[in-house]
Amino acid sequence: MKKESGYYAWLGEVRQKREFARVTDASLPPDAYRITGGGGAVTIASSDAAGAMYGEFAAGAQIRLGVEPATLDVTSVPAAKYRVLNHWDNMDGTVERGYAGRSLFFRNSELCYDAERIEDYARLLASVGINGICLNNVNLRDDSRRLITDEKLPQLAELAAIFRKYHVRLIIAVDFAAPKTVGGLSTSDPLDGGVIAWWRDTAARVYGYIPDLLGFLVKADSEFQSGPAALGRTQADGANVLAGALAPYGGTVFWRCFVYNCLQDWRDTVTDRPKAAYDHFFPLDGTFADNVVLQVKVGPVDFQVYEPLSPLLGALKNTRRGLELQVTQEYTGQQIDLYATAIPWERALSSHVSETRTLSELFGGGIDTVVGVSNAGDDENWTGNPLAQANLYAFGRLAWNPRASAGDILRDWSRLTFGNASDAAEPIADMLLQSTDVYAKYNAPLGIGWMVTPGHHYGVNIDGYEFSKWGTYHRAAHDALGVDRTSRGTGLTAQYDPWVAAQFEDARTCPEELLLFFHRLPYTFRLKGGVPLIQHIYDTHFDGADGVARFIETWDALRGKVPDELHSCVAERLNRQLENAVEWRDIVNTYFHRLTGIPDEKGRQIWL
């Protein structure tokens, strides 16, 4: 076993326990801490044990980053109450959209784990403030439906105990139809007395085993999962029956808003998938129980490179919201290609939901939960590509403080991981900072998204989703490209605050990276710098592949400055990324050159 060497990253530092003085300060909110370094000792003040722990991790990190202990003077309050990871782990050990080996928790329909490894994982998560975790996939299968039964709960409770040491509370993903599929009732109608009683009994049973369970997570009426709509009930009817059952125990229902028609006809140009979540949930604002959190993906489609904010995040006024981010790189390189998610998260958090407010400013108000879909698996280095650990780290940091700078976070991660004085820390942080721009350049242009291999979602396939049922179309023709989602088109813009909508409505004010998300434009349309759209497509695709080549040069120069095993693991992935980027570059350029007949102004190689 070379387990220790495999961990590589910031965990190595986290495990070096330091001793600090602790004091109680009841005026501090839950989880918050104050670090003071005067008087020859570092002191952590908090109102609770979790806050003391977070303070110790934070103080240790500051010292490792070179801050003189005597000068420490930090007070920190988390912006979100729940900072949660969702694992999409199946009980057969596979991980949906997982790129780091198999499940840390399951095998062969059983809980199955290395307790020491789980404790390391819990410590890792706690070190960046994560305090909730759902282990099982929201897409439920027969075995995972039974996690809420006496058959599985004793083992789950043992796992909960490990996480509890680090103030990380479990969540269980449940099947909305569990009264039927698990309980054997004839219905799962949320207004049925038997169903209400069944959920109440189930909550009692689950909390008997895991008294601090954070709650239940539900994907309902979505991609073939059951839900209240099929029974003629509302999403609120559905969520509230579970909420009623969990309320006596202080539990929360995390109810996903990823509800849309996944059997659309490509010929249908009226239905527009990004409108779906708002259409389903906005009319129900204010009708959800107090212990329901609506879990909303950050963008209105599905974790593409460029999307606007989901309009639902700003539109809901009387409903608690959770912001769902994807730490695992489903559409963004699958931990082969380098992609620092901190950058687009920072962009999203600083995006306006109205003239006067950014998304980050809703934290502590309507948004009290941040959810990340985990990128960790049982690979020795946790995340497949060790540099993808930066994304897990950044998720915790931004969930705690959504106004933190992505640059600071990535530089901190790099210094904590490779050493504060390491020659490698700065170049690696720079690569990470450039990574998302490079990736976006060789991918689908300007917010149009979805030019990926169907199913698998790695690699380019321009028409892969163009004639399918998933509601994701680019509608590229010889003269124009994109979907008009303004008031002249599908009307998505009307779901936004008027000030925001006005930016999106006009191609001259629309953020450039969202131009083809909101507008159908001729290839001759001139971007802000005066470059025609088609030339921008060519330019960015050549630049993107060149950027990967530069990463390889940078990385080659770091040989000997990072552990050899880590170096070769990343080098191998960068070479695959280059192949991928070259395919994207050439196929996108050829596709649009064939379609338009417009040559590259700079005469570079575009294949026939």
Next chain:
Amino acid sequence: MKKESGYYAWLGEVRQKREFARVTDASLPPDAYRITGGGGAVTIASSDAAGAMYGEFAAGAQIRLGVEPATLDVTSVPAAKYRVLNHWDNMDGTVERGYAGRSLFFRNSELCYDAERIEDYARLLASVGINGICLNNVNLRDDSRRLITDEKLPQLAELAAIFRKYHVRLIIAVDFAAPKTVGGLSTSDPLDGGVIAWWRDTAARVYGYIPDLLGFLVKADSEFQSGPAALGRTQADGANVLAGALAPYGGTVFWRCFVYNCLQDWRDTVTDRPKAAYDHFFPLDGTFADNVVLQVKVGPVDFQVYEPLSPLLGALKNTRRGLELQVTQEYTGQQIDLYATAIPWERALSSHVSETRTLSELFGGGIDTVVGVSNAGDDENWTGNPLAQANLYAFGRLAWNPRASAGDILRDWSRLTFGNASDAAEPIADMLLQSTDVYAKYNAPLGIGWMVTPGHHYGVNIDGYEFSKWGTYHRAAHDALGVDRTSRGTGLTAQYDPWVAAQFEDARTCPEELLLFFHRLPYTFRLKGGVPLIQHIYDTHFDGADGVARFIETWDALRGKVPDELHSCVAERLNRQLENAVEWRDIVNTYFHRLTGIPDEKGRQIWL
């Protein structure tokens, strides 16, 4: 078990044994027969037992088709010596490109079969003259490599005994690398003494169990199968070592010519997949042993709707050839869509290999073997879609007599199956006769091929193979479409006889259904009837889908005139075919309308 009812088709008739008088006529060639009906009795003359059997089946069929026994006067000599089926059955029970259930022969890495069912199958094949069968897939896996060992041969010999009753001889598909993978040698170099001895010993062992084995079938150096090329040896070196081992037993090596680069770069416009078989094998003409048959697919690519003949079929002069046809409908509707393979086979057999000769005229000369990739599985009705039985029947008929008319064959099949006096026989035969034109109309236009879903090969995906490694590209751009394979392009035409090449070279003389196989043309190019290419694409795609709708009307009218179970089985498939045809129509039309901007002259619905 409703086994009998499931068989539906001509087997029911085949099983009604009739008694005829038999005489020996040593002047008749092997397998041949003469039927005479004079003098109050029907008499079958033949020189061998197989001929007598074929004569009895033929006489029985004639009588069932309403021929007055007294008037019978038929002498029939098979044009091909070997009339062979290849099953692509894996020993786990799956069937590669199988659309009729699971394997009739294998399960769980073992031989596993219903002896009565196998006897029915043998009788069915014999009734149309088939006299050889390979049970295992040419793509070998570990278990099927071991069919030539003492572990598997005893069971295989039992199966051979059933087929032997009907003069059907077994073939075994073997791994070229078997000396290593099965024999444990360090090489499979065909010039190595140990390898030569190993094959000799293996032949002795196999023939010890199955004395009338027809031979070995080999897919070498193709799609990741091992072969002599990797060892620096020629295809002839490879084939001849097996031929030497089989010669003492009268065995034959069937050596496939499906050798090409399946890792092509789409950017490479010089390499041209249809040239590959000729390039690999033509230089070796005359160097193969006498008991080697080169098994050549009918077209130079892979069983697309429209392809020219493989140039190799006409070019080889001093090498025995086997013509490989695909009975199973891999690219032609997968036994969901109706597609009577007799029609394209008739077209191929009557195509010229030179000014003076058609392909059918090579039979009995260079071509002495016809191979069909079987469409049968363990579905009760043998072929999934019961009407696809017509393809198995037609294969036997054309292998015996390549100048037979597809229309006669399909009408005979329909009358034998549904009854000579049935109201259903004629309309069903008409549907079959129209089926390939209808299918071709809604598929990839004019010989361009390959606009199918990758991997699976059912349904439309225009760019599915466009940027892949398989060497199959349409290169559609806004102004032109197709690959120039003339002397001005990749030069494929030079592989044909000059008279044939001259037809292909000129777009005005090239057979219209091959226009985009051989030429890159502007969408405004006018076809023979004066219709522009783009309008032809629109017209045929609307027509194709309309044709399927007409099939459904015809079929609806046949309710009650065919067995109910058969009716509903076909009806369900015709409805799926209509969905498929509508997707093809709309996606092809939309794709080319987007690409060209040219509207349909007739103003029909083309989606945006």
